[in-house]
Amino acid sequence: MEFKEQTACSLFRLFEQGEISAVEIIKNFREFQGQRDKDLKAFVKTSWKRAEKKARALDEKRKRGEDLPPLSAVPIAIKDNIARLRETMTCSSNFLKGFFPGYSATVVEKLEEAGALIIGRTNMDEMAMGSTTETSVYHPTRNPHNLGKTPGGSSGGSAAAVGGGIVPVALGSETGGSVRQPASFCGNYGLRPTYGRISRFGLAAYASSLDQIGLFARDPDDLWRVFGVLAGKDKKDSTTVSGKGLERKGEAFDPEEIRVAFPREYMELVEDGEVEKRTFEVVEKLEKAGIKVEEISLTDPKKALGVYSVIATAEASSNLARFDGLRFGKGIEGEKNWEELIKKNREVGFGQEVKNRILLGTLFLSSQYREKFYDRAVQVRKEITQELDQLFCNFDLILSPATPMPAFNLGSRIESSLEKIMSDIMAIPGSLAGLPAISLPMGLNSEGLPLGLQLMAPRWKEGRLIDFSQFIREITGYREELKYFSEGGSE
Amino acid sequence: MMEKEFKTIIGLEIHLQLKTLSKMFCSCSTEFAAPANTNTCPVCLGWPGTLPSVNQKAVLFGLKGALALNCRINRESGFDRKNYFYPDLPKGFQITQYARPLGFEGFFTLGEKNIGIRRVHLEEDAGRTIYNQGNGEIDFNRAGIPLVEIVTEPDIESPGEARDFLKDLRLLILYLGISDCSMEEGSFRCDANISLKGEEEKISQNQVELKNLNSFQAIFRALEYEEKRQKKALLDGEEIKGETRGWDEKEGKTFLLREKGKKEDYRYFPEPDLPDLILRQDLIGSVAEDIPEPPMQREKRWQEEWGIGKEETGVLISDKAKADYFEKAANFASPKEVAKWIKEHLYAHVFPLEIPPEYLSEIIKMVEEGDLSFPQGKEVLKETLETGRKPGEIIDDKGWKQISNQEYIEELIEEIIENNPGVVQDYLAGKEKAIQNLMGKGMKKSEGQANPQTLRSLLEERLKGREEDG
Structure with missing residues (x-):
């Protein structure tokens, strides 16, 4: 039996039934990670000792015949912007090297209570700003399906860890498309839950009104299981919402009841022939299976991208103001004047991409430009949200490619920020509207790179995304084209 | 200019x-x-x-x-x-x-x-x-x-x-x-x-x-x-x-x-x-209900309705606990007297006092009505503040209740006059101070409980009558 090929659900079952021990699981995964991550560089820190200790406790628990929580013995990786007690949280930034937050994010507490084995922290673009994981202060992460390609970003480390078979499940975070885009590039299922569904407490903020913790897995059922653990109102995050049930029909799901909207403006953004072709193939297969797919028109996502750039950078300029190097993080020595001190700390601490975004956001909020940019963006965001909400009166899901192109070469898009952002574009309108969305495997292209499909659903309908993803997997077989465990991957 | x-x-x-x-x-x-x-x-x-x-x-x-x-x-x-x-x-x-x-x-x-x-x-x-x-x-x-x-x-x-x-x-x-x-x-x-x-x-x-x-x-x-x-x-x-x-x-x-x-x-x-x-x-409604009468309005009300002087209201209003305590005590005794007592005799105390406002008004009322002498009232207040005992109990223990009952005092006077003809003679002969002697005898006889003011005025009245009779 190959441990690493198991899903989170099957690992749990094997553990529960006593066929494997949690310690064995950790040992096996550790070994594989040790080899595989040499190439992928998905991790910035591993915590095997802690995981092993927890595994031993779980084995004891099982022996005593106690109830086992739903993620018992499941290895999980978390993005480096999610706080965990007794661990550093660096957001892959020079600023936070060696920073111990001293508390755990709500999601981490929930994972730990659910018996998950957190095995390490994954690489990311600095402060979650980027789409390739190349703005990380450590190193770029590589795509498990082709080491010369980017895994995407900003949650590239988590996507590569799951896509490379190192863990069955990982947490990431999304502001624009930082889960769905890398999930698509690495052949994963990537879920962005509804805004307010999962607590952001302990997630280092990029843009508060957009940030949401997301999940990666190789199987829709795994996503659902972890999602179920993480979802819910948290009194430490006032934007979380209570009373919204978790609903998944599962066996009772009837795909023929689903009305799918297929926006042509999204297709017009596709930069790659194979992405286009595959998407139409999916549509064809759905129609053959009796699903109504209707081509419709929506606001051009490029407009949403503009709105997003203003709001995200504006909020970031404020959220990142706390990084002054005085209370935490790296600060320089010997400067007496506080203004100079803060300036120098920020100069040395942040990378260029972060600085660019802070400057832009500061400009957008300044009294001179606020009305023209920030206020206008907030207004258009409302319009985009209303348009999507309205569309969902007549449709159950919106289908599009997850990205306009497959993973591109590492280093190829560093120079052009806008072009990089374009890889996120399909995700942006849903992020602005706070809607749940998923990216799911759409097979491989002729180069052997994963392609991804995106589904968006009305608020709180994550269950529908999971059910329909499962259905697509069954009727297309695209997921089965992916090989997650091959070592190396060709360049 | x-x-x-x-x-x-x-x-x-x-x-x-x-x-x-x-x-x-x-x-x-x-x-x-x-x-x-x-x-x-x-x-x-x-x-x-x-x-x-x-x-x-x-x-x-x-x-x-x-x-x-x-x-x-x-x-x-x-x-x-x-x-x-x-x-x-x-x-x-x-x-x-x-x-x-x-x-x-x-x-x-x-x-x-x-x-x-x-x-x-x-x-x-x-x-x-x-x-x-x-x-x-x-x-x-x-x-x-x-x-x-x-x-x-x-x-x-x-x-x-x-x-x-x-x-x-x-x-x-x-x-x-x-x-x-x-x-x-x-x-x-x-x-x-x-x-x-x-x-x-x-x-x-x-x-x-x-x-x-x-x-x-x-x-x-x-x-x-x-x-x-x-x-x-x-x-x-x-x-x-x-x-x-x-x-x-x-x-x-x-x-x-x-x-x-x-x-x-x-x-x-x-x-x-x-x-x-x-x-x-x-x-919003329940918070609004919880808002007390504004102090300036309250002070004005005390002045207008109760005729309390500015000096007293100023002292009372500056401390809400004091003002609240005063208002409660004023329900059981003359507000003016209560205000005066608080200002003059309780300025060094922290409000609310340890005793219920009723105790304070009881003492003030007894002094006002002549049931206690002023120094006795102060003493009782001191003791109730120290011990928390009811003023009535303290007064009973000390046997301090003043007797202002006219009949009792008239009987007392007859007894003193009868037993001290010499002193009475001195007084009638114009020795005004002799009345102090008679007062002292009366107070002693009543074991200090006779209201001295009543005793004095009735005694004077009685002796003057004698003078005229004589």
């Missing part, structure tokens, strides 16, 4: 620290004078990943303040971020209410005049920078303490009026119980804007903002100084520059802190980590 006349225009900004147990957006204690940086947590230190959660109590306190200042209430208000860098501002922004304050368009009645209240809003305090030999040391205990900011309209016309307004406002806030209002501890802080306007001019001169005024005296003197300074400058044909000035207590002068050339751009925007603050009507 007539001297040019100027009108003084003053507006005030008051910051109150709210008397909540925990901070505005985290659960740290708000205790004053705790060792530096001990009342802090990742949230109020602004560590990455932390989020604010609104202290409900602070919202209710703010609402109470806004209602007591007759404000209109924004039923849907919310928080904004005010962005600026300063070492004692942990997040690099202050969470405040900018676009939608809790209350607006209120007023405060000062004597016969209403001072407009522009807005009342909630915000969080910053940390405190302590300068030590040229180095700034920061105590973040204060960071995140809930504040209410009250901004008046520029309706105040003199330094004296500013001081009176602040004194009355402070008293009102103390009555509301939402702040300790301690100027020394910084829980009541005031900035003042002052400008002058020529009688015939339409617009006033540039505003000067006075900061760090930490006593009523300082506020008054600084405004007075500034009023004179600006007037002189204007008469000399100078222009008043918009600037921020501090107050030098020793020199008795204001001094330039900074010029208000370029306005700082705070890049306000709605706080995305907090949902809108929705206040239900029933909640």
